[in-house]
Amino acid sequence: KNEVEQSPQNLTAQEGEFITINCSYSVGISALHWLQQHPGGGIVSLFMLSSGKKKHGRLIATINIQEKHSSLHITASHPRDSAVYICAVSGNTDKLIFGTGTRLQVFP
Amino acid sequence: DAGVIQSPRHEVTEMGQEVTLRCKPISGHNSLFWYRQTMMRGLELLIYFNNNVPIDDSGMPEDRFSAKMPNASFSTLKIQPSEPRDSAVYFCASSWGLAGAGDTQYFGPGTRLTVL
Numbered sequence: 001k002n003e004v005e006q007s008p009q010n011l012t013a014q015e016g017e018f019i020t021i022n023c024s025y026s027v028g029i030s031a032l033h034w035l036q037q038h039p040g041g042g043i044v045s046l047f048m049l050s051s052g053k054k055k056h057g058r059l060i061a062t063i064n065i066q067e068k069h070s071s072l073h074i075t076a077s078h079p080r081d082s083a084v085y086i087c088a089v090s091g092n093t094d095k096l097i098f099g100t101g102t103r104l105q106v107f108p
Numbered sequence: 109d110a111g112v113i114q115s116p117r118h119e120v121t122e123m124g125q126e127v128t129l130r131c132k133p134i135s136g137h138n139s140l141f142w143y144r145q146t147m148m149r150g151l152e153l154l155i156y157f158n159n160n161v162p163i164d165d166s167g168m169p170e171d172r173f174s175a176k177m178p179n180a181s182f183s184t185l186k187i188q189p190s191e192p193r194d195s196a197v198y199f200c201a202s203s204w205g206l207a208g209a210g211d212t213q214y215f216g217p218g219t220r221l222t223v224l
Contacts, residue, residue: 033212041197043215086151094139094205095164096213098151 023087112216131200139205
């Protein structure tokens with residue numbers, strides 16, 4: 001079993017839909033990261049959080065430390081949100097452990 | 109800042125040849141990471157440095173792989189000899205590297221390596 005599990009693996013949506021991507025982990029962490037990888041291959045860090053909730057534009061990330069679970073929400077989805085979203089966790093070092101990613105496609 | 113810079117962006121080589129990938133981290137960042145991404149295994153950490161010192165190289169596949177960071181602004185990942193199974197995208201990332209803080213990492217554009 002992977003230490004970081006994401007669901008779903010693939011997700012399609014119509015423009016405007018509310019999207020949720022889930023991440024569960026089985027190790028102790030100091031922080032959880034959400035990354036975005038666009039079709040061109042570049043990787044961008046979206047959020048780093050260790051408790052509660054963070055919001056940036058239409059993106060919201062939440063984490064429940066007791067349940068070892070995090071969600072990434074996208075409100076009013078748009079085709080430009082199409083990408084692979086990757087969950088990663090870090091313990092008491094800088095080393096990241098990655099999930100396998102969720103491929104999102106948003107159609108107009 | 110220009111962000112993390114990697115070169116080359118694409119490399120095609122033949123099995124048995126030496127390959128050197130280069131990375132320039134963001135100025136002021138203390139930690140540098142080398143990752144490999146494949147379809148089968150996703151993103152994997154190969155090695156990371158803090159203040160130019162290798163901290164964790166447990167992800168380096170075998171002796172054919174080596175990494176150096178001679179100064180704060182430059183790192184190399186070398187594969188010698190290269191094999192077709194080394195074909196992947198190799199990413200370099202850097203962060204401020206505050207110990208245990210799990211800092212945000214800034215990724216370079218990657219080097220797509222194809223070994224024929």
